[in-house]
Amino acid sequence: MKYISVNEYAKKWNIPDRTARNYCSTGKIKGAFLTGKTWNIPEDASLPAKGKEKKFSNNPLLNHLKEQKDMKLTGGIYHRTQIDLTYNSNRIEGSRLTHEQTRFIFETNTVGIADENINVDDIIETNNHFRCIDLIIEKATSKLTESFIKELHYLLKSGTSDSRKEWFKTGDYKKLPNEVGGNATCPPKEVAAKMKALLVQYNSIEQKTLEDIIAFHQQFELIHPFQDGNGRVGRLIMFKECLANNVVPFIIAEDLKLFYYRGLREWTKAKEYLIDTCLTAQDKYKAILKYFEIEFE
Numbered sequence: 001m002k003y004i005s006v007n008e009y010a011k012k013w014n015i016p017d018r019t020a021r022n023y024c025s026t027g028k029i030k031g032a033f034l035t036g037k038t039w040n041i042p043e044d045a046s047l048p049a050k051g052k053e054k055k056f057s058n059n060p061l062l063n064h065l066k067e068q069k070d071m072k073l074t075g076g077i078y079h080r081t082q083i084d085l086t087y088n089s090n091r092i093e094g095s096r097l098t099h100e101q102t103r104f105i106f107e108t109n110t111v112g113i114a115d116e117n118i119n120v121d122d123i124i125e126t127n128n129h130f131r132c133i134d135l136i137i138e139k140a141t142s143k144l145t146e147s148f149i150k151e152l153h154y155l156l157k158s159g160t161s162d163s164r165k166e167w168f169k170t171g172d173y174k175k176l177p178n179e180v181g182g183n184a185t186c187p188p189k190e191v192a193a194k195m196k197a198l199l200v201q202y203n204s205i206e207q208k209t210l211e212d213i214i215a216f217h218q219q220f221e222l223i224h225p226f227q228d229g230n231g232r233v234g235r236l237i238m239f240k241e242c243l244a245n246n247v248v249p250f251i252i253a254e255d256l257k258l259f260y261y262r263g264l265r266e267w268t269k270a271k272e273y274l275i276d277t278c279l280t281a282q283d284k285y286k287a288i289l290k291y292f293e294i295e296f297e
Helices: 006-013 017-025 060-071 077-092 099-108 120-138 146-157 188-203 210-223 230-244 254-265 272-291
Strands: 033-035 038-042
Touching: 006 017, 006 038, 017 038, 017 060, 060 077, 060 120, 060 230, 077 099, 077 120, 077 230, 077 254, 077 272, 099 120, 120 146, 120 230, 146 188, 146 230, 188 210, 210 230, 210 254, 210 272, 254 272
Parallel strands: none
Antiparallel strands: 033 038
């Protein structure tokens, strides 16, 4: 099979390069694949049929993520988001898997780790986190509910050593008191009521802003509704809600961990700490979107 470039394909069919590239990224050209930033198009590829297609959403990024997920496309924004979001969110919570090991698990569905001891839970939760990201893409435009949040927790913790403990409630609110960073969290008996009230207040906001989404996250982490996995579930929710409200999402990288924790801790005194940290992370994700030539506001 011979392959041609986007420019050659565009000239062949007398269309703009941008249109040809869009056909590739949305899966309209069968057999096209990325090598780095370069699309390789089968020489005999035909021009996609014209006609209006119903979009998954009014968010260009979400459409790209959905299309590339369904295509199982490698090398695009979906592929990059899966690896970066999973690696960094797990790493913040103590996972020892490297970025390359995370990438290997996603790309090959195998472990491929030798001469070192790796916690089995790190591997299971990495694979589970990939499934969680798929879920938030599929349900990004749906209203945020308790059942959806519990579903995320169930996916994340299924098959782990925690899930085999009788007192650990996978996919349900905590039964035992816990703390985070030495600070008290919401007592188990109050969690259900607190979560209901938080969601009622949040869902009453018609068009959520970045600050609304961050504020929800801070309150969620303060309640700490699950026995474990609250940070990862909370960050997944933020990513979903950004997609739902046409806000450029962001990934809290490991190097922002201490600033992120300070922001959560100091929210009532200085919201700017957490907001600025999230804006820094957002700028990094915007740079990735520019690389993949995905439009954003």
